[in-house]
Amino acid sequence: MATLFDSYRSSYDNVVEDSVSFSGLKHDFFLEAKADLLARLIVERRLVGHPDGPRTLDVGCGIGALHPYLSKILPRLEGCDISSESIERARMDNPDVAYQSYIAPSLPYSDNTFDLAFAVCVMHHVIPQDWCGFIREMKRIVRPGGCVTIIEHNPLNPLTRLAVLRCPFDEDAVLLSHRKTARLLQDSGLRNVRSEYFLLLPTKARPARSVERALSRLPFGAQYATSAIV
Template identity: 35%
Template sequence: MEFAQALFLVVAGHNDRQEHLSRARRLVLKVHLSASLSEGESVRFLPPIFGEVRLIVHQFLDRLMHDSGRPIPIFNQNAGSLDRRMDKAEFDRFADAYEDQHRENIAVTGEGPEYFAEYKIKAFREIVDRAGIEVNRICDFGSGIGNSIPYFRRYFPEAALTSSDVSERSLALGRQRYPEAGSCVLIENNRIPVEADSFDVAFSACVFHHIPHREHLTWLRELHRVTRPGGLIAIFEHNPLNPLTVHAVNTCPFDENARLIFARDLAKRLQAAGWASSRIQYNLFFPRALARLRPFENKLGWLPLGAQYVATARKV
């Protein structure tokens, strides 16, 4: 297979690992788009192709990410210290302008914030249904200005929603935009101010890349505390292996202190925090111009080149 030979040469024939990453991204994207777009190919023909690509990609990523040499620069190069946090004051400062900045930043995809907010909640509903969980109480961790609220109402109409955030201004804007949204809690002192086992499920949308990586375990344990036994967590995050995602993060003022997270690292942290059965699914492979290919995305969840991914786990 030409792809396999090309990717092998990339890994074996060059010393610059960033060059490996860049060329591999282009190769993987090229092969999966070519397979999808070839005339006359049926859906049944795609899995064998993708099965071979899957093995090659995973072998490549294992070599790339476990190499002991220089780190791959997948976080915002302008962020300064890797552990610098965006604090409460900064979240409050960005709250009023967040919607416009977000809309401008993602315009290249052809979609607005509403599309990305809805896709997450719709996917979350599917995850919960597959897990067979009855959902009466939801925690939205890092809810921001409430962009997910109308979609929680659409896909979880009977559930009680609790929006939680460190930014008091963001919570106020969420209440202003959606007065009947449910309850809000202000996160302070490294704690979500609710009793243990308060929620059936916990949800987080692109929040953890704003939290210093050394603090991930703290917050994953806190979310474990507030989720009932048998409950589930779903964390949606940007994929640092997707070049368009990295570009969008690096050019967004709101993400100036962001440090993206490899999916496998987040899965390991979930397990270390006491969660069980962690799983990863990659999402958002096609922009609006290729929307006709989006029905194939469910078959591409293994491919680590989607713009985002979701990490899920259960509390046992």
């Protein structure tokens, strides 16, 4: 898997843009929606005690495409990935973010290091027999009272499935339902598990986001976020 994503160091942006081009939306739209969701989650999960915000880790961050949208609200943001080439690109693009490459399955951090660890569209690249271990590693590096969050594609959304089908590095993806993800978090000893769907409407206007929030329990959005407390 590391070798696969190493080969997309320079072309990742274009590949993703091509995979979602049928929607008429740019990749930026999806990145902004994820950043907005994470910012809200930090408040709702009460992770704002430190004056500089929570220490946060993006697990499987790739080239750090999401980080320009997060760095202003998360000054203590870090990222890691098994693709060393992607990490080198991330360092070039986001010099204020701390990055590490690593060899799976062990994350390169001590126990209880972070307030929030999240993985965005990473789990479907992990082989299913390793899903439990992946979650437990995320749990290990988050402090008690901190939060683990998984953002994934909604396999019930036909447009999401089309985007995955069009994306060459998603060829072997195994999509997880939000119920499966929630069960993995629960089985790993995490508590207060909750899920929400998002990316339902093709606009970032505030009224549209309000509608999405009202419908977030229904499996309509292109993606979902499942989070839990350590």
